[in-house]
Amino acid sequence: MAEQKLNQLFEKFLKKESLFENKSVLQSQYVPEELNHRDDQINQIAAILAPALKNNKPSNLFVYGKTGTGKTVALKYVSQKLTEVAKQQEIPLKILYLNCKLKRVADTEYRLIAQLARMLGRQIPITGLPTDEVYNTFFELVEEEQANIILVLDEIDQLINKAGDDIIYNLTRINADLQKSQITIVGISNDLVFADNLDPRVKSSLSEEEIVFPPYNALQIQTILHARAQKAFKVGSITQGVIQKCAAYAAREHGDARRALELLRVAAEVAERGETEQVLIEHVDVAEEKIERDRLVELVRTQPKQFQATLYSIFTLQEKQKLSKPTERQKIHTGDVYDIYREICKRINLRPLTQRRISDILGELDMLGVINAKVISKGRYGRTREISLSLSQTIEPKVLDILKEDLVV
DNA sequence: CGAGATTCATGTGAAGTATACCTTTAGGCTTAA
């Protein structure tokens, strides 16, 4: 029975014409041939990094801009061109790109250097080695390359917030000892003011050059979407207004082009799965919710058990409050969360962490954007975090399901 | 009535601990001459 159904589904799938000509064009890793509205920035980046082709060390570079303003793609674009030329001319040049935000990959000093060493082709264990040892290995690998090496560290603000700024200092200092190679650091940050709290030495060495990426406006996003859509879709797959709508949504969010592209892609996927021949404007609305939902579901699912338990107790508290006083939404405090958390731990047989740790976890959940947690003083009644879930009503139940499932509540 | 002291609940920094993993080394066993 089930098999028959499946077969039908597959047959249908095969028969049906896809709306996509080339879906990868809309994926976020894709680097297009032409980048719209970023000529200035690209030229600047290229000019700064070009000395690498003459075997000189380029200046370190620091790139700012909000999410989806094309920082990453511009860097990747220049990187590609640069490596192409270097290859043709047989100039030794290597560009390593690494996103520092990735949890458990590059969010500490050890892990960052280890990851870089891995990218140069050496296996490094996840723990156990002294950090200097890993530095030495990395140093050797770099020296072996006998090349200009450019490290592109994306979302570097996250790394430095967590692990301190000596990392950058150490990395820049390595250059002094290198004989046959040189490394250049390119930092990318979403946080515009982040460099202000940096150690002055680190700041001056990291931002020898600075480039700012301003947000796109709605019109610019439209041209970007048009260009990509032309490659991605078969002719006539999208109806009038879809692109405008995607652009409008994204412009509302400080001109986030990545979001716009994702919106367009997911809208098309929704349309394809449904029985429609074209992407309609309604699909964009569905897509917007789906993106948010999928993102959060994935985020919550990949959190450690303790984080999930903490989050679950916040859910529980919120439900309780809704029941007792549906009208006024009072604030949740750290102590309450901790009490419930302990109960939950008992129930699901999880070793409870201390309140100290839960406090940190609440901070991290706040960073992840799952909850809102603000430290406030209630005067006579102490100091605490004021916590509330920051999920939209439509997504909450879904996330709650994931939690229940994962925690076996 | 208002300036200062007090208070509460928890934030937060520093130092210590447990765990999981690493390399090195010494001992024991096998093997080949």
Added chain:
DNA sequence: AAGCCTAAAGGTATACTTCACATGAATCTCGTA
């Protein structure tokens, strides 16, 4: 005797705990107008 395997020793990073102190506005206290 040389070579190989194994297990113990000694070391590290990371997540977490323990300890101790910091915070900051509502509330209290008390001198003064």
